[in-house]
Amino acid sequence: MRGxxxxxxxxxxxxxxAPAPLTFAQVYGxxxxxxxxxxxxxxxxxxxxxxxTQEVFLVVNRRLAEFRGDGRVxxxxxxxxxxxxxxxxxxRKLRQWWFRLAPAAGDDAPAPGExxxxxxxxxxxxxxxxxxxxxxxxxxxxxxxxxELEEMSVDDVAAHLGLRPGNARxxxxxxxxxxxxxxxxxxxxxxxx
Amino acid sequence: xxxxxxxxxxxxxxxxxxxxDASALPARAADLVDAARDAPxxxxxxxxxxxxxxxxxxxxxGSVRGRGLPRGLRLAAAAALIVVSVxxxxxxxxxxxxxxxxxxxxxxxxxxAQSPRQRVAVAAPKAPAEPAPGVEPIAAxxxxxxxxxxxxxxxxxxxxxSRAVPAARPRHAPGSARSSTSAARGAxxxxxxxxxxxxxxxxxxxxxRPADAANESQLLADALALLRQRADPQGAxxxxxxxxxxxxxxxxxxxxxxxRLEALLGLDDRAGALDLLDQRTTFSGRLGADQLLTRxxxxxxxxxxxxxxxxxxxxxxxxxxxxxxxxxLQRALYGRxxxxxxxxxDERAREDLEEYRRRFPAGPHAREVERLLRGAx
Numbered sequence: 001m002r003g004x005x006x007x008x009x010x011x012x013x014x015x016x017x018a019p020a021p022l023t024f025a026q027v028y029g030x031x032x033x034x035x036x037x038x039x040x041x042x043x044x045x046x047x048x049x050x051x052x053t054q055e056v057f058l059v060v061n062r063r064l065a066e067f068r069g070d071g072r073v074x075x076x077x078x079x080x081x082x083x084x085x086x087x088x089x090x091x092r093k094l095r096q097w098w099f100r101l102a103p104a105a106g107d108d109a110p111a112p113g114e115x116x117x118x119x120x121x122x123x124x125x126x127x128x129x130x131x132x133x134x135x136x137x138x139x140x141x142x143x144x145x146x147x148e149l150e151e152m153s154v155d156d157v158a159a160h161l162g163l164r165p166g167n168a169r170x171x172x173x174x175x176x177x178x179x180x181x182x183x184x185x186x187x188x189x190x191x192x193x
Numbered sequence: 194x195x196x197x198x199x200x201x202x203x204x205x206x207x208x209x210x211x212x213x214d215a216s217a218l219p220a221r222a223a224d225l226v227d228a229a230r231d232a233p234x235x236x237x238x239x240x241x242x243x244x245x246x247x248x249x250x251x252x253x254x255g256s257v258r259g260r261g262l263p264r265g266l267r268l269a270a271a272a273a274l275i276v277v278s279v280x281x282x283x284x285x286x287x288x289x290x291x292x293x294x295x296x297x298x299x300x301x302x303x304x305x306a307q308s309p310r311q312r313v314a315v316a317a318p319k320a321p322a323e324p325a326p327g328v329e330p331i332a333a334x335x336x337x338x339x340x341x342x343x344x345x346x347x348x349x350x351x352x353x354x355s356r357a358v359p360a361a362r363p364r365h366a367p368g369s370a371r372s373s374t375s376a377a378r379g380a381x382x383x384x385x386x387x388x389x390x391x392x393x394x395x396x397x398x399x400x401x402r403p404a405d406a407a408n409e410s411q412l413l414a415d416a417l418a419l420l421r422q423r424a425d426p427q428g429a430x431x432x433x434x435x436x437x438x439x440x441x442x443x444x445x446x447x448x449x450x451x452x453r454l455e456a457l458l459g460l461d462d463r464a465g466a467l468d469l470l471d472q473r474t475t476f477s478g479r480l481g482a483d484q485l486l487t488r489x490x491x492x493x494x495x496x497x498x499x500x501x502x503x504x505x506x507x508x509x510x511x512x513x514x515x516x517x518x519x520x521x522l523q524r525a526l527y528g529r530x531x532x533x534x535x536x537x538x539d540e541r542a543r544e545d546l547e548e549y550r551r552r553f554p555a556g557p558h559a560r561e562v563e564r565l566l567r568g569a570x
Binding site for chain 2 (some may be wrong): 025028032033036037039040049050053056057058061094111122124125126128129130132147148149151154169172173177179180183184187
C-alpha cells in the first residue's frame with residue numbers, strides 16, 4: 001500500500017485508460033489502521049487517538065477530490081495526521097495550563113499478557129519517551145516517529161516529509177541527537193522529583 | 194535492519210538495533226522506543242465505528258468541537274466578542290462617570306479645601322464669636338523702632354485678604370466650585386444681591402434627581418449636585434441627613450461627611466462646621482490635611498487659638514501632609530503666624546511671617562504679611 005499512487009492503485013479505469021479516482025471508502029479501508037497508529041504515536045499517550053483518526057478522515061473526506069494523485073496517499077495522510085495531532089497536542093497543553101490539570105500521565109491501557117510491574121514500567125517508559133519527544137520541534141518529532149517507531153527507511157522518511165534523502169538523513173541525525181539530549185534531561189528531572 | 198538505501202545510510206542505525214551496553218544512551222533510548230511501539234492502537238471495531246459515524250455524517254463525541262466552523266464565521270464571532278467587550282467597558286465607564294465620579298471627585302482636596310477657606314475668609318467680618326482684644330504687639334524690635342502690631346480682629350481680618358484669591362476650580366466640573374463659593378460670597382456682592390449660581394452643562398442640566406434611598410451613591414451624588422450645581426446647601430444638607438439615616442454605615446460616609454462640611458460652610462454655619470470637624474480625630478491623607486487646615490482656621494476664627502495652634506503645628510510638622518509648597522502650605526503658615534500673634538508669641542509669629550515672605554513673595558497674603566512685619570496697623 002505504501003508508495004502507491006492513488007490513480008495507479010485504482011480498481012479500474014475509464015475507457016481512455018485514465019485511472020479511476022479513489023473513493024473515501026477505499027482510502028479508509030486501506031489506511032485507517034495506519035492512520036490510527038500514527039495518531040497514537042504522534043499524539044502521545046494522553047492523546048485521544050480515536051478523536052484524531054476521525055478528524056483526519058473528516059479532512060480526507062472533504063479534500064479527497066482536491067488530492068492530485070501525484071504523490072503517495074500515505075504521504076498525504078501522514079501530513080494530515082501530523083497536523084491534526086499537533087493541533088490536538090496544542091489544545092491539550094492549553095487545557096492543562098488553563099485548568100491546571102495534572103500533567104498527562106499517559107494511557108492506562110495495559111499491554112496485553114504482561115504482569116502488573118512490567119505494565120507499570122512499560123507505561124513509565126512510554127511516558128518518558130513522549131515527554132522527551134514533546135521537547136523536540138515538530139519536524140524532529142515527525143522524523144523520529146517515522147524512523148524509530150514506524151521503522152521506515154530514510155528514503156521513505158524523506159518521501160513522507162517531502163524532503164530529499166540527504167536532507168532527511170541530516171534531519172534524522174539532528175532529531176536523534178536532540179532526542180537523546182532531551183531524554184537525559186527528562187531522566188534527570190524524574191530522578192530529582 | 195539498516196535504515197536507508199542510499200549511500201551513507203549505514204550511518205543511521207535504529208536504536209532498537211544497536212547492540213550497546215544497556216547503560217549507553219542509544220540502548221536506553223531503544224528501551225523507550227520499544228515501550229512506545231507497544232502503545233495500544235485502535236481496534237478494528239473502533240475503526241469500523243468511526244467509519245460508520247463518518248459515513249452517517251455524524252461526529253463522534255463532538256470531536257471537531259467548533260473546528261468545522263467556517264473561517265468567516267469564526268472571524269465574525271471574534272469581531273462580535275471584541276465589540277461586546279468594548280461596549281461593556283464603555284458602559285462601565287459611563288456608569289462610573291454618571292454615578293460614582295460625581296460623588297467622589299468633588300471631595301478631592303483641591304475642591305474641599307479651597308471652598309471652606311474661601312467661605313471662612315469671606316464670612317469673617319460678621320463672625321459673632323470674634324473677640325476684639327485690641328492691638329497686640331508682635332515684636333518689640335520692629336523695623337524703624339516702632340513696635341509691629343497685629344490688628345485686634347486679625348484671626349478673621351487677617352484672613353480677609355484671601356477674598357482676593359480666586360477659588361481653585363475643580364478639574365472635573367468647571368465652575369462648580371466657583372458656583373458654590375460665589376454663592377457664599379453673595380453676602381459681599383454689591384447691593385447684597387445673591388449671584389446666580391453657575392450651572393455646568395453636565396450635571397446641572399435640570400432639577401436634581403429625586404433621591405433614591407436604595408442607591409447610596411446616587412443619593413450622595415444628588416446632594417453634591419444640589420450643593421455645587423444648584424448652590425443649594427440647605428437642600429444638600431437635607432439629602433445628607435437622609436443619607437445619614439439611610440446609610441449610617443455607608444461606604445461613602447466619609448465623602449458624605451466632607452459634603453456636609455462643605456454645605457455647612459456654604460450656609461456660613463461655621464459653628465456647625467467646627468462641631469463636625471471637632472468630632473474627628475484622624476485626618477489622614479491629603480484630604481485629611483485640607484480638612485485639618487479648615488478646622489485650624491475655624492478654631493482660630495472662633496478664638497480657640499491654642500487649639501488652632503495645635504492644628505497648625507500638626508499641619509506644618511515635617512510629616513503633616515503639607516510638605517509640598519502650595520496653597521494649603523501658605524494658608525497654614527499665614528494662619529499660624531496670626532494665631533501665634535494672638536497668643537502673644539511674637540517671635541515665632543515673626544518667624545512664620547518671614548518664612549511666608551521668603552517662600553511666597555507673591556502669595557495672596559504677601560501684602561498683608563509685609564504690613565504686619567512693618568508693624569503697620
